Amino acid sequence: MYETATLGYRLRRDMTASLVIFLAALPLCLGIALASNAPLISGLISGIIGGIVVGSLSHSQTSVSGPAAGLTAVVATQIALLGSFEAFLLAVALGGLLQVIAGLCRAGFISMFIPSGVVKGMLTGIGLLLILKQLPYLIGHDGLQTNGSLSAAPQNLGLYQSLVSLSDLDWHAGATVIGLLSVLQLILWDRIPVLKRSAIPGPLISVVLGVAISQLWFSGLGAAWRIPNPQLVQVPVFNNPAEYGAILVFPDFSLLTDSKVYIAALTIAIVASLETLLNLEAVDRLDPQQRHSPRSRELFAQGVGNITAGLTGGLPVTSVIVRSSLNINSGGQTKLSAILNGGLLLGCFLLIPQVLNLIPLSCLAGILLVTGYKLASPALIRQMYQAGRYQFIPYSCTAFFIVVTDILTGILLGLATSISFILYSNMRCPLHRVLEKHVGGDVLRIELANQVSFFNRAAIERALLEVPRDGFVVIDGRKTDFIDPDVLSLLRDFQNITAPARGIRVSLQGFRERYDPAGEIQTIDYSQTELRGQLTPDDVLRLLMEGNQRFRAGVLTRGESRQNSAGEPYAQNSFVTILSCIDCYMPVESIFDLRPDNVCSVQVAGNVIDTEVVNNLEYGCILSGTPLLLVLGHTRCGAIRASLEQQQPGLSEDRGNHQHLNQVVNLISESIQDETDSKAPVDSPEQNSLSSTQVSHRNVLRAVAAILASSVQIRERVQAGTLGVVGAVYHDDTGVVELLKEEPQRG
Numbered sequence: 001m002y003e004t005a006t007l008g009y010r011l012r013r014d015m016t017a018s019l020v021i022f023l024a025a026l027p028l029c030l031g032i033a034l035a036s037n038a039p040l041i042s043g044l045i046s047g048i049i050g051g052i053v054v055g056s057l058s059h060s061q062t063s064v065s066g067p068a069a070g071l072t073a074v075v076a077t078q079i080a081l082l083g084s085f086e087a088f089l090l091a092v093a094l095g096g097l098l099q100v101i102a103g104l105c106r107a108g109f110i111s112m113f114i115p116s117g118v119v120k121g122m123l124t125g126i127g128l129l130l131i132l133k134q135l136p137y138l139i140g141h142d143g144l145q146t147n148g149s150l151s152a153a154p155q156n157l158g159l160y161q162s163l164v165s166l167s168d169l170d171w172h173a174g175a176t177v178i179g180l181l182s183v184l185q186l187i188l189w190d191r192i193p194v195l196k197r198s199a200i201p202g203p204l205i206s207v208v209l210g211v212a213i214s215q216l217w218f219s220g221l222g223a224a225w226r227i228p229n230p231q232l233v234q235v236p237v238f239n240n241p242a243e244y245g246a247i248l249v250f251p252d253f254s255l256l257t258d259s260k261v262y263i264a265a266l267t268i269a270i271v272a273s274l275e276t277l278l279n280l281e282a283v284d285r286l287d288p289q290q291r292h293s294p295r296s297r298e299l300f301a302q303g304v305g306n307i308t309a310g311l312t313g314g315l316p317v318t319s320v321i322v323r324s325s326l327n328i329n330s331g332g333q334t335k336l337s338a339i340l341n342g343g344l345l346l347g348c349f350l351l352i353p354q355v356l357n358l359i360p361l362s363c364l365a366g367i368l369l370v371t372g373y374k375l376a377s378p379a380l381i382r383q384m385y386q387a388g389r390y391q392f393i394p395y396s397c398t399a400f401f402i403v404v405t406d407i408l409t410g411i412l413l414g415l416a417t418s419i420s421f422i423l424y425s426n427m428r429c430p431l432h433r434v435l436e437k438h439v440g441g442d443v444l445r446i447e448l449a450n451q452v453s454f455f456n457r458a459a460i461e462r463a464l465l466e467v468p469r470d471g472f473v474v475i476d477g478r479k480t481d482f483i484d485p486d487v488l489s490l491l492r493d494f495q496n497i498t499a500p501a502r503g504i505r506v507s508l509q510g511f512r513e514r515y516d517p518a519g520e521i522q523t524i525d526y527s528q529t530e531l532r533g534q535l536t537p538d539d540v541l542r543l544l545m546e547g548n549q550r551f552r553a554g555v556l557t558r559g560e561s562r563q564n565s566a567g568e569p570y571a572q573n574s575f576v577t578i579l580s581c582i583d584c585y586m587p588v589e590s591i592f593d594l595r596p597d598n599v600c601s602v603q604v605a606g607n608v609i610d611t612e613v614v615n616n617l618e619y620g621c622i623l624s625g626t627p628l629l630l631v632l633g634h635t636r637c638g639a640i641r642a643s644l645e646q647q648q649p650g651l652s653e654d655r656g657n658h659q660h661l662n663q664v665v666n667l668i669s670e671s672i673q674d675e676t677d678s679k680a681p682v683d684s685p686e687q688n689s690l691s692s693t694q695v696s697h698r699n700v701l702r703a704v705a706a707i708l709a710s711s712v713q714i715r716e717r718v719q720a721g722t723l724g725v726v727g728a729v730y731h732d733d734t735g736v737v738e739l740l741k742e743e744p745q746r747g
Helices: 007-035 040-057 069-082 085-104 107-113 116-138 159-167 173-191 202-220 242-246 259-286 295-312 321-329 336-350 361-375 378-386 389-404 407-428 454-465 485-502 537-553 611-623 638-646 659-671 685-710 712-720
Strands: 065-067 317-319 431-438 441-448 472-476 505-509 576-581 599-604 628-634 724-730 737-740
Touching: 007 040, 007 065, 007 069, 007 202, 007 321, 007 336, 007 361, 040 065, 040 295, 040 317, 040 336, 065 295, 069 085, 069 259, 085 107, 085 259, 085 295, 107 259, 107 295, 116 173, 116 259, 116 321, 116 361, 116 378, 116 389, 116 407, 173 202, 173 361, 202 361, 259 295, 259 317, 259 321, 259 407, 295 317, 321 336, 321 361, 378 389, 389 407, 431 454, 441 454, 454 485, 485 505, 537 628, 537 724, 537 737, 576 611, 599 611, 611 628, 611 685, 611 712, 628 685, 638 685, 685 712, 685 724, 685 737, 712 724
Parallel strands: 441 472, 472 505, 576 599, 576 628, 628 724
Antiparallel strands: 065 317, 431 441, 724 737
16 A cells, blocks of 8 residues: 555645644653653653654654653653753763664664564553553543643553542543543444545544534533643643743753763663664554564664753653554554654644643543553454463563553563573473384484573483483484583583493484584494394384384484585495385485485386396395395376376377387386276276276385395395395375285275
8 A cells, every 4th residue: 555655645644643643642741741750841842852853864654752651760760860850861862872873783683582472562561551541531530630741651640549540439521521432433433434444533533522522512511511721731831932942951061970970871772772672663563564664773763862852851752652553543654744743743832832722631531542452452462362371471471560560661571571481491492302212222312402502401411311321322413503512511521421430322413513622522323333233124114114103293303304414424324225216206214214324225217127226226235234125116106107098098109109118117017907907097086096006006016026036145135034125105195104015905
């Protein structure tokens, strides 16, 4: 939509969105300044700077900046510590300079490491906070009159006080009606498609209706319905231009030598940057067009904004989720809406403060309450719950602590919870253990993770201590890119000290040279070298079938790594010779979960046997000494399909005159029984597949017989019991390897 929308459309949407933002931002600016124990005008100055200065420099199309509710505690604390607002302004300017430096150093990448559960928890927490904080204002509770401010800051209004105020029954009838009508109007505006697609935003209608009802109707109904001045927006009114300059406050540069100023500047820079990056991440998730906001550029823009705010008497500015979400929900298209919002704040502050003072606070509270509901939607809560506890617990902790403490504390506690889950996962799952059955005994293979850090040390040490005395352990680091020096020291101590004392044989496999400067870590797979000579044909066949079970289950232990690391040559550890078909596209190493050096592999079309094939098989069985020869066919063999087609009248001519191909087909045709296999028409997929499978079985058995008839050496070893020759068929659709002992019964 963004690319195809006309300039006029975007301008209209930005103008209406800026008006909605302005109407909500104005009382928020005043309320946040009041909650921060700062001059009210400083909040307006920050709102103007956040819109015009930061909005112009930022590359975010949706973020709106200004004074933030989450910074009120920091601001109030630093003003008290520094002793004056002028000293605090100097700290704000210096903090902005630090943000500019961070932006130029491209430090915005930090936001990429913030878990999504924390970001969504922040959205939910702020949404719940808005709902709870605005409920008293929605009903015009007299005990909450604070000079017309409407602050979402938890420091300004405790959660307990918000809830107690609702039970006091000290409601104002006129404010309550206007607030509830605003909520109802906004809900209907979102539910009715025609209104939702309207160019006029719902919040703007709420404000107009609120002012109209208050001034034209309730003003004549008596005190019970008339909205009193404390429950209306109150902007400072100036009688002449000379009064504007009199209210501005400037930083005290004489305090540049005070170390407390620099500590305050660092605190402001860290907190404001963290809140900006988190809010920016959240705003990008809310953006219907899913645009990406450059993080480092935003830090730079915020830094310039804070320098300007510090020099002109404003509060620190950050990206603000409330105003940004209002911008998105009101149809804002570009950053022009944020800039216009700043311009409106400036214009109204200078020109028409009396008009703004007609807006009921309960009307604005209704707008913020609906916005809070959208941020903390039940659909989002349900989605996070279904994502599992590793997502839901950090999410819920973030939201909970934001509500009961403040935004910054909630975010930090949410991050701590998320990090604790990450550490717990690393401590529990840094390795994968597989017990391999061999004729010489069991071999425990410990496969390390890709990144092995100090937090994995306890789990690795526990696994090593569980290796039984006189056992055999292979520590596999082929998939590991990083090993912490403490973990590497643990492995070496186990290999050189603990293992010899307990009679444990250790092989460290796949470790890179930088982890083995003394050449102490071995790279040869001793589990096969030492045990291969003891393997019988039955042992090898059992190993193959166990490997096929792992292959079908997707739990590979040997065949996952197709190549050794550089400088790690394969040893001659072949214990099986496999004759397979050339168009079986699944490697036999994967089918049986083997290392490449475990197999002497021979491939030929259709498993046909001739002199060259027998020579290769003798090399594997005689010279390499493998105790098993496996003839492996498969169910979707192209050569067998071609042989079946040869039996169909007219189809054999399509192959043309291919001498060598015809020789292969003719040899396979010996496995076809004309009375059964050639009856099925080619256009019958089920019957053709059944015939192909039957022929595959017979073709494998024919190949086994041909090998024994052609090779005296292989036949003698079979008779002596040192070599086994077995036929099998690999089912391409299921991955099952079926052993053949006799021709299958027809069904």
